[in-house]
Amino acid sequence: MFVPDEINRLIDDGAIFYISHSGGKDSQAMYTLLRDFVPSNQIVVVHADLGEVEWEGVQDHIIQNTDHRVWVVKAKKDFLEMVEKRGKWLSAAYRQCTSDLKRGPIFKFIRNDLKKRGATVAINCLGLRAQESSSRAKKEPFAYNKMQSCNGRVIRHVYDWLPIFHYTTEEVFQTIDVAGQKPFWAYEKNERLSCVFCIMGCINDLRHGAEQRPELYKKYVELEKKIDHTMFMKKGKPISLEEHVGVKVS
Template sequence: MNTSIYCPEEIKSFIDDGAIFYVSHSGGKDSQAMYALIQEVVPDEQIVVVRADLGEVEWQGVQDHIFENTEHKVWVVKAKKDFLEMVEKRGKWPSAAYRQCTSDLKRGPIFKFIRNDLKERGATIAINCMGLRAQESSSRAKKKPLSYNKMQSCNNRVIRHVYDWLPIFHFTTEEVFQSIRGAGQEPFWAYSKNERLSCVFCIMGCVNDLRHGAEQRPELYKRYVELEKQIGHTMFMKGKQPISLEEHVGIKIS
């Protein structure tokens, strides 16, 4: 079993050049394994852990889990809007093709933090570390494990070079859990039933994960069901036809 992170020569050069490694931590298994392994390669003073707080739509206890399993200060960032408010205003749920939840509630606040933190440190190189893996989907498999982020970089009045690094890009799910155990840690409790961890009711979640969410957070499940009816748009499709969350999950609200 190979649990060595993807660490090309460029990463070693970035370390020597004083780059700051911003480790995005969601509390999920991939983030947890990635952080533990990055610590073996990157000096502590060059690691910054940042978390995007999604509020009530997340699994309860996930933030405490992150705090308990990190040795660095965890910088928590949050968008000015929350998920359900965003859906209600837009009148639509996110989709695999239009993941506004990721761009507005996660990526946006994290990159804003990176820009500000880099400026305060007087540093010019940021390595945005993400726990994405090729095994997760065909679209993710097409990504490069190390790439230059042109959108977040600039070379004018302000000098800033941002790179996206996927340290566990080649890992299997088994290798991810092995890395967590190897660090003397346990994954978040929801993995006792879940395949993945994101929002409690994620558009990318399987039926089993969604059912587990409905069992654990019935009041939140009810709000999602009611919001579908309110805006006239559903989270999921059955073929080309919309299907309600209740039908998809198989749990009716009372």
């Protein structure tokens, strides 16, 4: 696990470690490592509820595999409403779902929780890994978050920390196994876990989603037709979700 020298000082200073837990393998591995490293009373587990586009059972999985209370936050809007209002699906380059449905509600919770505690230092812990993509490999595994920090009337210092930044996928699963746990059931077929039908998901993940959530899959297919915009492109041309996944809506 990547541990910056400053982390020990921040622990001694009473920093609160906010662990963002999606229910995915990376979040799960990260939590099992941090619970044995950070004092229990300085750990807060936060889950951003994605509503109907979230895999069923994710929140139960998180609760069953954590020793801390799981705080659930939720945006006022949901994903499909956001897409319909925008008239376009999101893309890998424009992931408003992450900013509006995950990051925004979690940082709002962090600000409010710090205030309630009378604390001023937060460590935002994320299970992002360099191996996942070239863009993530360029991230700083430990950095001061200027946008979320302030030093005026209100004093707040927020750091972003990626504890398992250098872990391989194999090491992530090994960490979960060593902790005596199992990853979320969808990993029996999925490579990654996010929304059931994620723009970043491979075809196999999307097919598994269509198999498990046919009613939700139908909503996505119908919304594509309604807004006349598709989630995916093939060779620079729009391709319907049904054609991309290879599963027709019955």
